Amino acid sequence: MDLLKLIHKELRAEILNKEIIITMLSFGLSIIVIISFTSNLSKQIIEAYAPGLFWLMILFVTVLGVHRSYAYEKEFNAIDLILSAPIDRGLIFIAKALSGFIFITLMQALIVFPYFTFLSIDIDVNFFLLILSTLLINLTLMFVSNLISGISMRARISEILFPVLLFPLISPLIIAATNITNSIINQVPYIEWQVWIYLLISILIVFGLSGYALFDFILEE
Amino acid sequence: MLHIDSISKTFDGKVILDNVNLKIGNSELKILRGKNGSGKTTFLKIIASLMSFNSGRIFFNDIENCKKTTLRKNIFYLGDAPGFYKFLSPLQNIELGLSLRKSDISKEKIILTLNKFDLGNYINKSVGIFSKGMLQRLKFAYASLLDWKVGLLDEPLNGLDDEGVELFNQCIELWIENKQSVLLVTHNTDYITNSKYDTLYLKNKKISS
Amino acid sequence: MFYENKKNLYLLIVAIFLFALNSLNIFYGTPMVPDQHWAQKIFYLHVPSAWVGFLSYFIAMISGFLFLSTKKDKWDITGTACAEIGTLFMSLVLITGPIWATPIWGKPWIWEPRLTTTLILFLTYVGYFMMRSFGGNIERVKKTSAVIAIIAFLNVPIIFFSVQFWSPELQSHPQVEMNQQPTGILIPFLISLFVFSFIFFVMLSYRKYVISINKNLTNNV
Numbered sequence: 001m002d003l004l005k006l007i008h009k010e011l012r013a014e015i016l017n018k019e020i021i022i023t024m025l026s027f028g029l030s031i032i033v034i035i036s037f038t039s040n041l042s043k044q045i046i047e048a049y050a051p052g053l054f055w056l057m058i059l060f061v062t063v064l065g066v067h068r069s070y071a072y073e074k075e076f077n078a079i080d081l082i083l084s085a086p087i088d089r090g091l092i093f094i095a096k097a098l099s100g101f102i103f104i105t106l107m108q109a110l111i112v113f114p115y116f117t118f119l120s121i122d123i124d125v126n127f128f129l130l131i132l133s134t135l136l137i138n139l140t141l142m143f144v145s146n147l148i149s150g151i152s153m154r155a156r157i158s159e160i161l162f163p164v165l166l167f168p169l170i171s172p173l174i175i176a177a178t179n180i181t182n183s184i185i186n187q188v189p190y191i192e193w194q195v196w197i198y199l200l201i202s203i204l205i206v207f208g209l210s211g212y213a214l215f216d217f218i219l220e221e
Numbered sequence: 222m223l224h225i226d227s228i229s230k231t232f233d234g235k236v237i238l239d240n241v242n243l244k245i246g247n248s249e250l251k252i253l254r255g256k257n258g259s260g261k262t263t264f265l266k267i268i269a270s271l272m273s274f275n276s277g278r279i280f281f282n283d284i285e286n287c288k289k290t291t292l293r294k295n296i297f298y299l300g301d302a303p304g305f306y307k308f309l310s311p312l313q314n315i316e317l318g319l320s321l322r323k324s325d326i327s328k329e330k331i332i333l334t335l336n337k338f339d340l341g342n343y344i345n346k347s348v349g350i351f352s353k354g355m356l357q358r359l360k361f362a363y364a365s366l367l368d369w370k371v372g373l374l375d376e377p378l379n380g381l382d383d384e385g386v387e388l389f390n391q392c393i394e395l396w397i398e399n400k401q402s403v404l405l406v407t408h409n410t411d412y413i414t415n416s417k418y419d420t421l422y423l424k425n426k427k428i429s430s
Numbered sequence: 431m432f433y434e435n436k437k438n439l440y441l442l443i444v445a446i447f448l449f450a451l452n453s454l455n456i457f458y459g460t461p462m463v464p465d466q467h468w469a470q471k472i473f474y475l476h477v478p479s480a481w482v483g484f485l486s487y488f489i490a491m492i493s494g495f496l497f498l499s500t501k502k503d504k505w506d507i508t509g510t511a512c513a514e515i516g517t518l519f520m521s522l523v524l525i526t527g528p529i530w531a532t533p534i535w536g537k538p539w540i541w542e543p544r545l546t547t548t549l550i551l552f553l554t555y556v557g558y559f560m561m562r563s564f565g566g567n568i569e570r571v572k573k574t575s576a577v578i579a580i581i582a583f584l585n586v587p588i589i590f591f592s593v594q595f596w597s598p599e600l601q602s603h604p605q606v607e608m609n610q611q612p613t614g615i616l617i618p619f620l621i622s623l624f625v626f627s628f629i630f631f632v633m634l635s636y637r638k639y640v641i642s643i644n645k646n647l648t649n650n651v
C-alpha cells in the first residue's frame with residue numbers, strides 16, 4: 001500500500017513540524033479579524049454574505065497551506081527520496097490531496113467557532129448536511145489545488161504562480177461551494193441545489209483523474 | 222546487465238547527448254569523466270529513468286522497454302542533492318525510502334549501518350542539522366541498505382574527509398563483491414589515478430574510453 | 431525568410447484581401463436589425479473571434495497531449511503559438527463583448543456564461559504565460575505548460591455550466607440560436623467565420639515559424 005505509506009509520511013511531517021496547520025490557522029484567524037473590521041455593516045448583509053466570505057477565507061488559507069506542503073519537498077530536494085522509489089507517481093498526488101483534506105478539515109473545525117462568534121452570526125441549520133457537504137467541498141478543493149501546486153512547484157516564482165493559476169481554475173468550485181452552503185443555511189430543499197453537488201463531483205473526477213494521470217509528467221525532469 | 226543504446230537528448234532544441242552508447246556488466250565499475258556542463262548528470266538521470274530522453278533504447282538484463290518502476294527499483298541514482306526530509310531523522314528517512322521500495326530490512330540493521338557510517342549519535346536528530354559530509358555518509362548508508370543492481374553515483378566524494386573516502390572505498394568493494402555494478406562520476410583526480418577501474422570520457426556529446 | 435516562400439506570401443495577401451472584403455460586406459452587405467441598429471454589426475466580429483479563440487485553445491490542448499506523449503518540440507511550438515493567438519482573440523472577445531453589451535443590456539458587463547467562460551480561460555492563460563516566462567528550467571516549463579493547456583480546456587464545460595446555474599436569469603445572450611437567424615444574417619456570418627478561421631491558420635504558421643527561429647537563435651549563440 002504505497003498510498004498509505006505516502007499519506008503516513010505527510011501526516012508524520014505535519015505532526016513533527018506542524019507548519020501547515022499553524023500557517024492555515026493563524027492566517028485564517030487574521031483574515032476573520034480583518035473581515036470583521038471591514039464589514040461593519042448591517043447584520044442582514046453579513047449573514048447573507050457569510051458563506052461566500054467563509055469560502056473566500058478557506059481559499060486564501062488553502063493557498064498558503066498547500067504551497068507549504070510542496071515547499072518543504074523542495075528543501076534539500078527531499079522529494080527525490082520518493083521520486084527515485086519504484087512507485088506510481090500519481091499516488092503522490094492522491095496522498096498530498098488526501099492529507100491536505102485532513103488538514104483543511106481539521107483547520108475548519110478549529111476556526112468555525114471563532115468565525116461565527118467574531119462576525120456575530122447565529123445559524124440554526126441541519127449540521128449533518130452542512131458537515132457532509134463541506135467535506136465534499138474540501139476534498140474537491142484539495143484535488144484541484146494540489147494539481148495546480150504540483151504544476152507550479154518547481155517554478156521560480158511558485159508562490160505567485162500558484163494563486164494566479166489556481167483562482168481562475170477554481171472559480172466554478174467556489175461558486176458551487178458558496179451556493180451549497182448558502183442553500184443549506186437558508187434551508188432550501190435539496191432538489192433545488194443538487195445540481196451543485198453534481199458539479200462538485202464532476203470537478204472532483206476531472207481534476208482527480210487528470211492529476212493522477214499527469215503527475216508523472218509534472219514531476220519528471 | 223545494463224545496455225544503453227544510442228541515447229539522444231536535446232534540451233530545448235540544443236543537443237546534449239548524441240547517440241550515446243554504454244554497457245555495464247555484473248560487478249563492474251566504470252568511472253565517467255567530463256567537463257562541467259557536458260551532460261554527465263543528465264546522462265545518469267536518464268539511465269535512472271528520472272528524466273525523459275528523445276531517442277534511444279535502454280536494455281536492462283537484455284530486456285528492452287522495462288517498466289519505469291522496474292528500472293527505478295534496480296537502478297539507483299545517488300545525486301548531488303541530499304534528497305532527505307529535513308525534519309525527519311536519518312532513521313525515519315531511510316525507513317521511508319526502504320518501505321517505498323518494499324524492502325523489509327529490520328530497524329536493527331539500519332541502526333547498525335548508521336553506526337558503521339559514524340552516524341550512531343545522530344539517529345534521532347533531524348537531518349536538517351547535518352553537515353555536508355554527514356549527509357554524504359547518510360547517502361552511502363542508505364545506498365548500501367538498498368538492493369539495487371546498478372548504482373549511479375554523481376560526485377559522491379564531494380565533502381568527504383579521508384575517513385569518509387575510506388568508508389566509501391569499502392562500500393564500493395562490498396558492492397562489487399555483491400555483483401552490483403557502479404557508474405561513478407567524479408572530478409577527483411587523486412581517486413581516478415589511484416583506482417584500478419576503467420575510465421570513460423563524456424566529450425562532444427559522446428562517450429569514449 | 432518566411433515570405434520568401436511564395437506560398438506563404440500568397441496566403442498572407444489572400445488573408446488581407448479576404449479581411450477587407452469581409453469588413454465591407456459586414457458594413458454594407460448585411461441587413462440592419464431594427465432594435466439593435468449599428469451595434470449589431472459587432473456580432474460578425476465578436477462571435478468569429480470567440481470561435482477562433484476556442485479553436486486555438488483546443489488545438490493548444492491537443493498539442494499538449496501530443497507533446498507529453500511524444501516529447502517532440504514541434505508540438506510545444508504549436509501549443510505555444512496557439513496559446514498566443516488564442517489569447518489575442520480572447521482579448522478581442524473581451525473587448526468587443528462589452529462594446530456590444532453596453533447599448534443592448536445597458537451596462538458593459540453581465541455574468542453571462544459564454545463571456546464568463548472566456549474571461550476565466552483568458553485569466554488561466556495569463557498564468558500560462560507567467561509560467562512560460564518565469565518558470566525556470568525550460569524542459570520542465572514545456573511539460574507544465576502543456577499540462578496547463580490541457581486542464582484549462584477540460585475546465586471549459588465546468589465553468590460554463592457553473593455560471594449558467596449560478597445566474598439563470600442572465601441567459602439573454604443577444605444572438606444565441608444561430609439556426610433561428612434569417613439567411614440575410616446567417617450567410618455573412620458564416621463568411622466571416624470562414625475568413626477568421628483562414629486568418630487564424632495563416633497567423634499560426636507564421637507564429638510557429640517565428641518561435642522556432644527564436645529557438646535556433648538562442649541555441650546558436
